[in-house]
Amino acid sequence: MDFALTEEQREIQALAREVADTEIGPNASEWDREHRFPGEVFTKLGELGLMGVCVPEELGGAGADFVSYVLVLEELSRADAGVGVTVAVHTSAATLPIVSFGTEEQRARFVPPLARGEAIGAFALTEPGSGSDAGSLRTTAVPDGDGWRISGSKQWCTNGSHASTFLLFARTDPATEGARGVSAFVLDAEHVEVTREEEKLGLHSSSTADLRLDSVRVDGDRLLHEERNGFAVAMATLDGGRIGIASQAVGIAQAALDTARAYALEREQFGRKIAEFQAIRFKLADMATEIAAARQLTLRAAWLKQAGFPHGVEGAMAKLFASKVAVRASQEAIQVLGGYGYTREFPAERYYRDAKITEIYEGTSEIQRIVIARDLLQAASRHLEPAAS
Numbered sequence: 001m002d003f004a005l006t007e008e009q010r011e012i013q014a015l016a017r018e019v020a021d022t023e024i025g026p027n028a029s030e031w032d033r034e035h036r037f038p039g040e041v042f043t044k045l046g047e048l049g050l051m052g053v054c055v056p057e058e059l060g061g062a063g064a065d066f067v068s069y070v071l072v073l074e075e076l077s078r079a080d081a082g083v084g085v086t087v088a089v090h091t092s093a094a095t096l097p098i099v100s101f102g103t104e105e106q107r108a109r110f111v112p113p114l115a116r117g118e119a120i121g122a123f124a125l126t127e128p129g130s131g132s133d134a135g136s137l138r139t140t141a142v143p144d145g146d147g148w149r150i151s152g153s154k155q156w157c158t159n160g161s162h163a164s165t166f167l168l169f170a171r172t173d174p175a176t177e178g179a180r181g182v183s184a185f186v187l188d189a190e191h192v193e194v195t196r197e198e199e200k201l202g203l204h205s206s207s208t209a210d211l212r213l214d215s216v217r218v219d220g221d222r223l224l225h226e227e228r229n230g231f232a233v234a235m236a237t238l239d240g241g242r243i244g245i246a247s248q249a250v251g252i253a254q255a256a257l258d259t260a261r262a263y264a265l266e267r268e269q270f271g272r273k274i275a276e277f278q279a280i281r282f283k284l285a286d287m288a289t290e291i292a293a294a295r296q297l298t299l300r301a302a303w304l305k306q307a308g309f310p311h312g313v314e315g316a317m318a319k320l321f322a323s324k325v326a327v328r329a330s331q332e333a334i335q336v337l338g339g340y341g342y343t344r345e346f347p348a349e350r351y352y353r354d355a356k357i358t359e360i361y362e363g364t365s366e367i368q369r370i371v372i373a374r375d376l377l378q379a380a381s382r383h384l385e386p387a388a389s
């Protein structure tokens, strides 16, 4: 067992930390207040190789591993969780599925601009009537000559208003209910109409949009993977994506701890720094312990994915736990800061608003428990023994 990061992983982490501390963190409160999507940041991240960290070099990426990628997501999310989710969805939910399931032609055509940050990717699965029950989606793709006509609505699409490439799921077999009749498509911005930009509790520097497709004609080469096997593409994509969201949650929690720690070392009451009070010390100790545990679960899931082992359950565990830690740590940070924590003068309230979504998107905490429990209760559950042993 080796808990040490490789030299390459440390270098990429340091690069992400530097850009997070200099170009993202100092602006995060303003972007949050102004609900501004900082497009220039993604161009810069692209130039640094951080929009395609774990994409092979021959496809325009940095060619690093999945562990490096989640380390980057933690650093970006520590500075601004909206930037974190933009990069997470762009990479895990749009670029990597094309790398994994695309034909040579699709990979060569769509991946390099995404990996270089010249294009932003989005993932369009959820619909107004289909959230946790993803297999019930109603967007349809009807054969039309050698292509398809796609009609339907998508909801809560991260990056929706800024993306050039969409991984979109539609039912190609109307006779088959549920997951089996679904196929995956790679679409361009011109194929989708953005009908609404969502107003959210947090993540104000990220875009969340509703989309409509009204009998949009696409060529046959837009089908990703096999017809009627799109649900497996979606689930495999989310297996990896959830590790990224776990990392985002760890970044938010770390930011909350950093803020609480700095305040506790400054603020004086009853003639002493509040960091000298046991009530505050215990809070900081619990936050640090939970964050360390969440980070280890996340890195282990990332390592399993990189090594080619099953990682769906481990990713679900990481997301379930890390998202809870992020919510708890950001609540505790507000408590440590007291009245100041409830104001916009300090970032603790932003962490609290940003943290909550990590318990919801890319599968709610209840869905993560379903994934974990289903596996646990199978006769041959791997989880009776440590995975990958």
Ligand code: COS
Residues within 6 Å of the ligand: 125, 126, 131, 132, 133, 134, 135, 156, 178, 179, 180, 231, 232, 233, 235, 236, 238, 239, 312, 361, 362, 363, 364, 367, 370, 371
């Ligand atoms: N990887 C690959 N294939 C998978 C898979 C995975 N992790 N999980 C399921 N599949 C396959 C199954 O093998 C099955 O294929 P067959 O019919 O060929 O056997 C098919 O997908 C359907 O699987 P299942 O019966 O488990 O589907 P359910 O409808 O019961 O859904 C859950 C399972 C609830 C886990 C799924 O709908 C889910 O993850 N929902 C949450 C969606 C989500 O996270 N949305 C957020 C979007 S991002 S904001």
